[in-house]
Amino acid sequence: MKKGVNFEPWVRSAGGAVVTDLARSRRLQARLHELVPGGAHTYARGSDQYPEDMAPVLVRGRGARVWDADGNSYVEYGSGLRSVTLGHAHPPVVEAVRACLADGVNFSRPTALELAAAEDFLALVPGADMVKFAKNGSDTTTAAVRLARAATGRDLVAVCRDQPFFSTDDWFVGTVPMNAGVPSVTRQLTVGFGYNDLPSLAEVLDRHHGKVAAVVLEPATALREPEPGFLAGVRSLCDQHGAVLVFDEMITGFRWAAGGGQALYGVTPDLSCWGKGMGNGFPIAALAGRRELMELGGLATARPRAFLLSTTHGAESVGLTAFRAVARVYRETDPVAVMERRGARLADLVNGVAHELGVADHVAAVGRPSCLVFTTSDARGVPSQAFRTLFLAGLLRGGVLGQSFVVSAAHTDDQLDQTASAVHSALVTYRRALEAGSTEGLVAGPPVAPALRSHASPRQRPAAPP
Structure with a gap:
């Protein structure tokens, strides 16, 4: 464990599993880097988009919750790079796909x-x-x-x-x-x-x-x-x-x-x-x-x-069958309206916590409710990758995974409340960093960096052995 990163359990009033360790995820991520350039098949999913040694490797998802290789569970935002609107493993979609498999694809x-x-x-x-x-x-x-x-x-x-x-x-x-x-x-x-x-x-x-x-x-x-x-x-x-x-x-x-x-x-x-x-x-x-x-x-x-x-x-049949099942859900219900309501409530919760802790000028949930992102700025009000890293670390410790606050229609009020609790804990630390004018000692390693940058630094990894 690197100096400055605290994985001690944090008890939240909103419940949910506490992230206590990522040892197996770190081993799997290291092996991924040996076999897959960048350690992921999409740059936005890369470990350089998360705090050092805090990139969970996932094994399953259901609704708006995902689980990593270490058994930790998270409320997930970003929703599969915005591809999941109904929730992971949405039963009508899964059942339709399962039924099509027996006929060849x-x-x-x-x-x-x-x-x-x-x-x-x-x-x-x-x-x-x-x-x-x-x-x-x-x-x-x-x-x-x-x-x-x-x-x-x-x-x-x-x-x-x-x-x-x-x-x-x-x-x-x-x-x-x-x-x-x-x-x-x-x-x-x-x-x-x-x-x-x-x-x-x-x-x-x-x-x-x-x-x-x-x-x-x-x-x-x-x-x-x-x-x-x-x-x-x-x-x-x-x-x-x-x-x-x-x-x-x-x-x-x-x-x-x-x-x-x-x-x-x-x-x-x-x-x-x-x-x-x-x-x-x-x-x-x-x-x-x-x-x-x-x-x-x-x-x-x-x-x-x-x-x-x-x-x-x-x-091929699987993708088309999934699309037809999704289209039916959209014809018969209104997932967009659900996402708009969930996103609006989440923005209110996050921004309310930021106001309560006096950091609303630095951290905010902003944007269209169905596609929320968050801002992270330093003591001068300038967008900061270092402060973004600190905020992401706080969310991860509180069982919240995501580079944004993009919801799906599967997010529940309890999960939004858990997110607000994780945000509260993260922003207590964030406020300390603002007061100190630096994130030093509060998060390990170099900061996260734009996915499409010209060079691997500041998250360049050592070359793999031949």
Whole structure:
């Protein structure tokens, strides 16, 4: 155990298991680092996103609770990188998937399930005429860009620079700090504009007149809603300049509304990209859009065909069955309303504790209730990774796991109360650090760091032995 980290049990009035040790998780994480670059298959899941030696390795989840390899239980936020809206192992989804397994899951021809899933999807997204399924969101956003380029004969792509992530592929990764290996010529094909800033988009389209194939953005984010007229203005500018409008609905889909931001805000894109919540954690993604664009990757076009999406596992039965079960839950109930209520109560609880302890100017739960994040700033009010690390450590000790406060519809009032108790304990320590002007001695090791940074430091690990 490193100096400065206290794993002594903490008794909470709200109940729940106390995190006492992570010895087995640490051993498993070390082995993961030997076999998997970064120790995880998604950078946002990496151990560098958690305090040193405090990254639990999980073994199961149910509802809004997860368990690690050491037997500790946590109230989980972030909800599978926002992919879980109904809760882990949601019974109707699991039962549907279990029933489909006996019939086989991958074949050499389309299945009737593919048609049924397409009908279900297009009923939720009435602005789209056609859909093609895939396994991850990056494939769909890249397919949308390729399709836009094929339709327009142009090369440039305009992306919203205020939004953090659109694809693992070169056309986007070339714009982030972690871009080693992306050719410079590829980087030059993506340009940026500001969210809620129509003049910046107009300037980009004017400066690159007739060269922009697609305008790509999320219709909204956790912290920023579209100002009145913004999305309609983007739609109009795309029409004026002949650019294809692409909405990334990975997060907004099934979390803002079943039909995503386009349904909520009433602006229809030419193409939209989906994933995450549409399978409640099962791997399923989709590209949807106008027929005349989508058919460029089909058989009803005389034009040169675009390689749209063609994947062995894109339409396997498990993902499509999970999606159909999720779609049914959304038709018959209102998970978004539940998430909004739970998130609003959680924000009230967290912010109430912060006010009580006099640290509300430094720690706050903010954003759309169904997609809350938290702020962590130092004594000067500047966002701080060191103070974020301290807060995360306090949450973990109190049985709360998450880099955000993103809820699912499975979170209960008791779990929100447990979270408030963990926040209270964490903020008592946080206040001490603010008074001292430093987190030194209160948390071990270097601080957490942005997932897509250019170098491994400040969380660089020793090289594995040959």
